[in-house]
Amino acid sequence: MKVLIVGSGGREHAIAWKVAQSPKVDKIYCAPGNAGISEVAECVNIGAMEFDKLTAFAKEENIDLTVIGMDEPLVGGIVDAFEAEGLKVFGPCKNAAILEGSKAFSKDLMKKYHIPTAEYETFHTPEQALEYLRHSKYPIVVKADGLALGKGALICNTKEEAEDAVKTLMLDKQFGDAGATIVVEEFLIGREVSVLSFVDGHTIKIMTSAQDHKRAKDNDEGLNTGGMGTFSPSPFYTEEINSFCKEHVYQKTVDAMAAEGREFKGIIFFGLILTEQGPKVLEYNARFGDPETQVVLPRMKNDIVEVFQACMEGTLNKIDLQFEDNAAVCVVLASDGYPEHYDKGYKITGLEQFQNKEGYYVFHAGTKLDGSDIVTNGGRVLGVVAKGENLKAARENAYEATKLVCFDNKYMRTDIGKAIDEV
Numbered sequence: 001m002k003v004l005i006v007g008s009g010g011r012e013h014a015i016a017w018k019v020a021q022s023p024k025v026d027k028i029y030c031a032p033g034n035a036g037i038s039e040v041a042e043c044v045n046i047g048a049m050e051f052d053k054l055t056a057f058a059k060e061e062n063i064d065l066t067v068i069g070m071d072e073p074l075v076g077g078i079v080d081a082f083e084a085e086g087l088k089v090f091g092p093c094k095n096a097a098i099l100e101g102s103k104a105f106s107k108d109l110m111k112k113y114h115i116p117t118a119e120y121e122t123f124h125t126p127e128q129a130l131e132y133l134r135h136s137k138y139p140i141v142v143k144a145d146g147l148a149l150g151k152g153a154l155i156c157n158t159k160e161e162a163e164d165a166v167k168t169l170m171l172d173k174q175f176g177d178a179g180a181t182i183v184v185e186e187f188l189i190g191r192e193v194s195v196l197s198f199v200d201g202h203t204i205k206i207m208t209s210a211q212d213h214k215r216a217k218d219n220d221e222g223l224n225t226g227g228m229g230t231f232s233p234s235p236f237y238t239e240e241i242n243s244f245c246k247e248h249v250y251q252k253t254v255d256a257m258a259a260e261g262r263e264f265k266g267i268i269f270f271g272l273i274l275t276e277q278g279p280k281v282l283e284y285n286a287r288f289g290d291p292e293t294q295v296v297l298p299r300m301k302n303d304i305v306e307v308f309q310a311c312m313e314g315t316l317n318k319i320d321l322q323f324e325d326n327a328a329v330c331v332v333l334a335s336d337g338y339p340e341h342y343d344k345g346y347k348i349t350g351l352e353q354f355q356n357k358e359g360y361y362v363f364h365a366g367t368k369l370d371g372s373d374i375v376t377n378g379g380r381v382l383g384v385v386a387k388g389e390n391l392k393a394a395r396e397n398a399y400e401a402t403k404l405v406c407f408d409n410k411y412m413r414t415d416i417g418k419a420i421d422e423v
Contacts (some may be wrong), residue, residue, distance in 0.1 A: 003305070004058055005030045005041065006048050006078070007069030010332075010365035010383040011290035015069055015304075016041045017363070018297045022305040029061065035374045036351075036364025036382075048073045051081040058087050065090065065308065071147055074266075074286050075101035090308045092266040092286050096257060099264065100286035103145045103183045113256040115249055116280045120185035126170040129182060133162045139187040144169050146178030150214075150226050151339075153283075155187065190275040191419075192282065193234045194292045197250060197270065198307055200316035201263040204254045205307075206246070208299055208323040209237040210292040211419070216339060218415045225339045226380055229416030231329045231391055232295040236419075237272075241279050245272070249281060265311050294363050294383045295328040327391040329398040329417045330383045332365070336411040338379030346376045346408040353404040360401050361385040376407055391420040 001024050005016050013036050019025055020040045031054060033043030046053045048070050058066055066082055068074050068091035077094035091097075098105050110117040118141070123129035133140070142165035144152030152175055156162035162184075169179030196207040210232040216222035249270065257264045269285035269292070297304070301322040310316045335342035344366075351374060354362045363385065366378015384402045388394030395417040402412060 001025055001064035001305075002027045002029070002061060004028075004054075004061075004063045004066040005033075005037075005069060006054065006066065006073060008032050008034050008037075008048070009069070009290055010363040010380065011288050011293045012069040013037045013363040013365070014293045014297050015067060015288065017361070018300070018304045019067070022303045024303070024305050029057075029063070031057070034364045034377070035367040035369045036362070038369065049076060051076075051078055054078070055081055055085045055087060058082065059085060064088060065305070067091070067308065069288060071100055071285065071287055075147060088312065090266060090312060092264050096262045096264040096266075097286040098262070099257065099268070099284045101146060103143050103283070104181055106284050107183055107185070109253075109256055109260070110281060113252055113259075115252050115256070116278065118185040118188050118280060118282070120183050122181060122183050124181050126166050129166045129170065129184060130163060132184060133159055133166070136162070136184070137186075138162070141185050141187050142166060142169065143183045143185065144175050144179040145181035145183060146175070148175035148178045151175075151224050152178060153224075188273050188275050188280060188282070190273045191234075191236045193237045193272045193274060194230075194289055195237070195245070195270045195272060196289060196292060196296055197268045198311050198316060198319075198321065199254055199264050199266060199268050200311045200314045201265050202254065202258060202314070203316040204250050204268070205316055205319060205321040206242075206250060207296050207321065208232055209234040210289070210295055211236070212289070212292060213413060213416055216413075218413050223339055225334075227289075227291045227332065228334065228413045229329070229331045230291045230295050231394065231417040231420065232292070232299060232327065235391065236274060241274060245270070245279055249279065253284070290365075291330050291332060291383050294330045294361070294385050298328050298361060298385060298387060299324045299326065324387075326387050326389055327394040328385055328387045329391065329394040330363075330385045331398050331402050331412055331416050332380050333382040333384060333402060333405060333407075334380050334411045335366070335376055335378070336409040338411070342379055343409060344376050344378065345370070348374045348376060348381070348405065348407045350405040354401075359387040360397070362401075362405065376409075381407065381410075391417060395420065
C-alpha cells in the first residue's frame with residue numbers, strides 16, 4: 001500500500017520510520033517532509049495547510065492511507081477534506097480535534113463529565129479577565145484558548161505578570177486569534193507526565209508513558225520551547241496512577257466526546273500532572289506529541305499501520321498493544337538561541353554513524369538538503385534517541401550518541417532525564 005504522511009518535524013520522521021517497518025507498505029510520501037524523512041519517504045513540496053493540493057495529490061497517486069502528524073491541519077479540518085474526497089485518513093475530524101483546538105471546550109468537557117483538572121474560568125474580553133485577576137490567588141496560569149505553537153500557557157507569579165499575560169494574548173494578539181478567548185486556571189504543583197493513546201471512537205488503548213522537558217535551559221530554566229528532550233517510560237507513572245486514570249480520565253474522555261456527538265478517532269495525548277490530590281489533566285492534544293513520539297514509537301512492538309487501520313475501522317479492541325520492556329531517551333540538538341533568535345544553514349556532519357546502529361536513532365526536526373549536504377533549518381534540529389535496559393542506561397547512551405553529530409551552533413540541555421536519578 002501507499003502511505004502519505006503530512007508534516008515536517010521530528011514527530012513525522014519517527015512516524016515515517018515506524019510506518020516503513022510495516023510489511024503492508026510499499027511506498028511512503030511525506031508532505032512537505034525534511035532531509036531525514038527523505039531517507040525513508042519521497043518528500044512532496046506541499047504545505048500541511050494546502051488541503052486542496054494534498055487531496056489532489058492523494059487521489060492522483062492512489063494513496064491508500066494518509067497520516068496527519070500536525071495539530072494545525074487537524075484543527076483546521078484536513079480529515080474532513082480527505083474524507084469528502086473518499087480518501088482514507090488517520091486522525092480526528094474537525095469537530096473532534098476541537099479537544100486540542102479550544103482550551104475552553106476541553107475544560108468545559110472535563111467539568112461536565114467530572115474528569116479531574118484544575119479549577120478555571122474562561123474570558124472573552126480583557127476587561128472581564130483583568131477584573132477576575134484582581135481577586136485571584138497567585139501563582140496562576142493564563143492560557144490562550146486556541147493553538148499557540150505550544151507557547152500559549154503563561155505561568156504568572158504576580159497580579160502584574162497576569163495582567164501582562166492578558167495584554168500579550170488578548171490585546172497585543174501575540175498568537176493571533178488563538179488569544180481572542182483565554183482560560184485562567186489554578187496553578188497545580190506536581191510532576192508532568194505525557195500519555196499517548198490510540199482511539200477508535202469508543203475503545204482506547206494506552207501507549208507507554210513519557211516525560212518531556214519544555215524549558216530551553218538546564219534545571220528547567222529559560223523560555224518554554226516545543227520540547228528539549230524526553231524519556232520513556234516515566235518512573236513516576238505508577239500502576240496505581242495508571243489504574244486511576246483508566247477509571248477517571250481515559251475512557252471517560254472518549255465516552256464524553258462520543259456523548260457530545262464528536263466521536264474521536266486517532267491519537268489522544270493526555271498531558272497529566274501528578275498532584276498530591278491525585279492525577280489531573282493539564283491539557284489534551286489531538287495527535288502524537290513531539291518529542292514524545294520519538295521515544296514511544298521505537299519501543300512499540302506492533303505494526304503501526306495495523307493499529308491505524310483498527311482505529312479507523314472501529315476494531316481497536318482486537319489489537320493487543322505491546323511495548324518493549326526497556327527505556328528510551330531523546331536529547332534534542334537545537335540551534336543556539338532557540339526559541340528566540342538563531343541562525344540556520346549550518347552543515348551537519350556525523351549522521352551516517354547512526355546507520356545500522358541498533359538501538360540508536362536520529363530523527364530530523366529542522367533540516368533540509370543543500371546540494372549534497374544536510375544543513376540546519378530550524379530551532380530544534382535533531383532528536384538523538386537511544387534505548388537501554390533501563391532509563392539510566394538509555395540516558396547514558398543518548399548523551400554518548402550526541403557526540404556523533406556536529407554543526408556550528410549546536411546546543412542541547414545536559415540534564416534530560418536527570419529526574420530519574422531521584423527514583
